[in-house]
Amino acid sequence: MGVIQGCPASPTVFGMIIHDLFWSSEQLNLGVTIGGVQIPLLLFADDKCSKIRQRLSKALVQPVVLYGAPSLGPALSRTNWRKIESIQKKFLQHELGVRTQVPYAILLAEVGMLSLEAEALLLAIQYTVRVRGQEDNRYSKQAWISSKSSGCGTDLACWSAFWGIEEKDWEPLISLRTRVADSVIQKLWEDPTPRQAYYCRDIFRLTPYTEHAYLTSDLSPHLQRLVACYRTSSHSLRVEEGRWTGIPWEQRMCKLFTLGQIETEHHVFLKCPQYSLLREQHEISFHDLRDFFLVSPIRLGSYILAVDKAQQLALEQLVGPTDDPPT
Numbered sequence: 001m002g003v004i005q006g007c008p009a010s011p012t013v014f015g016m017i018i019h020d021l022f023w024s025s026e027q028l029n030l031g032v033t034i035g036g037v038q039i040p041l042l043l044f045a046d047d048k049c050s051k052i053r054q055r056l057s058k059a060l061v062q063p064v065v066l067y068g069a070p071s072l073g074p075a076l077s078r079t080n081w082r083k084i085e086s087i088q089k090k091f092l093q094h095e096l097g098v099r100t101q102v103p104y105a106i107l108l109a110e111v112g113m114l115s116l117e118a119e120a121l122l123l124a125i126q127y128t129v130r131v132r133g134q135e136d137n138r139y140s141k142q143a144w145i146s147s148k149s150s151g152c153g154t155d156l157a158c159w160s161a162f163w164g165i166e167e168k169d170w171e172p173l174i175s176l177r178t179r180v181a182d183s184v185i186q187k188l189w190e191d192p193t194p195r196q197a198y199y200c201r202d203i204f205r206l207t208p209y210t211e212h213a214y215l216t217s218d219l220s221p222h223l224q225r226l227v228a229c230y231r232t233s234s235h236s237l238r239v240e241e242g243r244w245t246g247i248p249w250e251q252r253m254c255k256l257f258t259l260g261q262i263e264t265e266h267h268v269f270l271k272c273p274q275y276s277l278l279r280e281q282h283e284i285s286f287h288d289l290r291d292f293f294l295v296s297p298i299r300l301g302s303y304i305l306a307v308d309k310a311q312q313l314a315l316e317q318l319v320g321p322t323d324d325p326p327t
């Protein structure tokens with residue numbers, strides 16, 4: 001297949017081919033291993049692609065989705081906001097390579113982003129504060145006044161209050177983003193689902209609310225996704241598998257050792273005797289899963305990969321090759 005010199009289709013075709021080549025090589029374990037990190041192909045800026053995609057999403061997708069948000073936002077129902085946010089949710093699921101069941105609040109916390117509704121609210125307040133501070137003879141001010149008197153745009157205070165931001169807290173604008181972020185995050189996490197409660201207790205630290213180190217590190221996209229899957233319970237450990245198949249909690253035992261131990265992330269990564277040699281090799285000795293997830297991204301990624309592979313191998317020896325679980 002070829003295109004003429006300078007053809008605009010060239011980068012797209014190149015991207016399609018190189019994407020499949022890279023993932024196939026990685027999945028077939030081709031290439032070399034350096035310092036515990038598998039390098040299938042050396043590509044220019046390959047590990048920066050995720051960052052670039054996130055920036056493109058912020059620069060190209062978000063403005064389109066949020067177009068008109070300052071005037072339309074207050075009138076949208078909760079259902080409509082959920083529909084709009086599903087675009088961002090799908091994007092984050094794809095970026096992190098996790099299951100669709102992972103709650104939106106958790107996806108946002110992993111990457112340190114605000115919800116689309118929070119971004120829209122921020123825009124709406126900024127716009128309103130700026131316009132109402134203008135001279136009365138400005139067209140934008142007159143339009144704003146007439147829309148208020150006709151009953152449009154009067155719900156911003158209500159919408160804002162729903163997210164815990166009173167009108168008196170709209171100014172100063174310079175620190176508005178921080179106030180909106182704090183308030184929205186508090187609201188999203190104030191009544192956590194059991195799954196959110198587990199993450200909050202064992203995995204996440206909501207403060208500081210920033211992208212987690214493993215996502216900004218030089219880990220390959222494959223390893224970043226593997227870490228993301230274990231952080232967000234998108235894995236096939238018994239503790240999770242039992243939820244889909246309706247096995248009671250106390251019967252979700254470790255598949256490899258009959259020690260009466262439930263196969264949780266904590267058990268597999270920090271306790272299971274099957275991986276004690278790997279823990280020694282990677283110098284992993286923690287009691288707390290949160291501390292474990294704070295080790296340097298390279299060490300975290302290579303240890304999780306080693307355990308993941310060792311588990312697959314051990315299971316194959318026990319019962320023969322298994323199919324991938326449903327995602």
Ligand SMILES: [Zn+2]
Pocket residue numbers: 254255256257261267268271272273274
């Ligand atoms: Zn075990």
